[in-house]
Amino acid sequence: MDKLSLRRALYEDPRSVSAEALQDEPQLQQLQQELQALDDSLRQQLAIEVPPQLVERALLNQRMLPMQKRWYQRPLPYATAAALLVTVLYWQQPLQNRPADLGQHALSHVYHEMAALRAEALLSPADISPMFSQLGIHADFPVPVRYARFCDFDGVRSLHLVLDVDGEAVTLFVVPDTGQPGLIEPGQLKPAQFADARFFGQSVTKLQHRLVLVAEQPQLLATTSAMLEKSLHFNI
Amino acid sequence: MSHAQQRYEALVRAYTPDLYRYAYWLCHSKSIAEDLVQDTLLRAWKNLSQLQEAKAAKAWLLTILRHENARRFERKQFEYSDVEQDSLEDPHQSPEHGVATDRLHRLILELPQDYREPLVMQLLLGMTGDEIATVLQLNLNTVNTRLFRGRAQLRARLQPEAAGEPAHG
CATH class of the missing domain: 1.10.1740.10 (RNA polymerase sigma factor, region 2, helix turn helix motif)
Structure with a gap:
């Protein structure tokens, strides 16, 4: 192997070239040492820390898979689920005529921040209250809150929360009415429902705010909606 | 089971x-x-x-x-931008925060993906050139060229004086 080929082989994999092959090439020996040291440093950097419980979560997801598929077979919430599905179908037609709608945006937002659904740390009322205060709302949730931060919702600075309702993640967007045309039309009062293959959602208007809920099980929307009626007090 | x-x-x-x-x-x-x-x-x-x-x-x-x-x-491109969080401390600070502080870490991230991917496979996963070629659906020569260029770019950026050294590949 000529010198150029050896140099190339060293850059491709420094370990692939034997000491004998470099016996009369002190410069290439030096290069091999440098590249091996570089590889060692790279290996250390590449081996980033793996989140704890990642393996267990993966196994749990797989074990829960059949249950998730059969949510509609659970005995209790037939009436709620059926009613919501009918309403979704009823509202689907006008929504489909719009290039982008609130439901689609809410679902995209949830997919964009899927990690929020799995947030494990629970936030205290002291964490949450100041955020709601900025929107003129007093909040007193009877359920744990997994995630809360201000987000961009169709250009409107909104509050994005993930509530823990009966052990399941329910996303809540609190979107102030800016009076500007957008996904949420000013003064829009009608409730709206939406869904895709995985999530169900609904939105309602409360004074100057639109509340958008997204959950994997439709019955959670009704449960959470009823809970919000009691736990959110709107000052504006 | x-x-x-x-x-x-x-x-x-x-x-x-x-x-x-x-x-x-x-x-x-x-x-x-x-x-x-x-x-x-x-x-x-x-x-x-x-x-x-x-x-x-x-x-x-x-x-x-x-x-x-x-x-x-x-998936449909989702338009999203960060919004100001005021003075409130984000209770769930991004896990990326504080990661990209090391120079070498940053240099790896800045490496073109075509060069970074085979290097990660070789160094992190211990894969051979043939195995990398199979996953990336490339021929072995192309994989070797990308390994060569990836290492050469990293070395050049870590040691600017060696930047012009590899003239082949």
Whole structure:
């Protein structure tokens, strides 16, 4: 192997070239040492820390898979689920005529921040209250809150929360009415429902705010909606 | 426990850390990497019968993960921008925060993906040139060229005086 080929082989994999092959090439020996040291440093950097419980979560997801598929077979919430599905179908037609709608945006937002659904740390009322205060709302949730931060919702600075309702993640967007045309039309009062293959959602208007809920099980929307009626007090 | 379940658990326990690390260097985000790993493993479970030999498991899983990553970009582009969080401390600060502080870490992230991917496979996953070529669907010469250029770029940026040294590849 000529010198150029050896140099190339060293850059491709420094370990692939034997000491004998470099016996009369002190410069290439030096290069091999440098590249091996570089590889060692790279290996250390590449081996980033793996989140704890990642393996267990993966196994749990797989074990829960059949249950998730059969949510509609659970005995209790037939009436709620059926009613919501009918309403979704009823509202689907006008929504489909719009290039982008609130439901689609809410679902995209949830997919964009899927990690929020799995947030494990629970936030205290002291964490949450100041955020709601900025929107003129007093909040007193009877359920744990997994995630809360201000987000961009169709250009409107909104509050994005993930509530823990009966052990399941329910996303809540609190979107102030800016009076500007957008996904949420000013003064829009009608409730709206939406869904895709995985999530169900609904939105309602409360004074100057639109509340958008997204959950994997439709019955959670009704449960959470009823809970919000009691736990959110709107000052504006 | 069924035989399939046993096989799946063995697969998850053996490869999840490598999949997560590979996913991170593919997408530059720890949260997206975690989602990619979960999606990859669920798809692997659904298609477990396709995996015939244990020695093919790593390449098979990496191929699924790369497809899952590609699917991310097929989804409708979601317009999103960060908004001001005022003086409130974000209770769930981004896991990326504070990661990219090391110079070498940053240089790896700045490396073109065509060069970074085979290097990650070789150094992190211990894969041979042929195995990398199979997963990336490239020929061996192209893989070797990318390994050459990846290392050369990193070395040049770490040692500017050596920047002009490799003149081949």
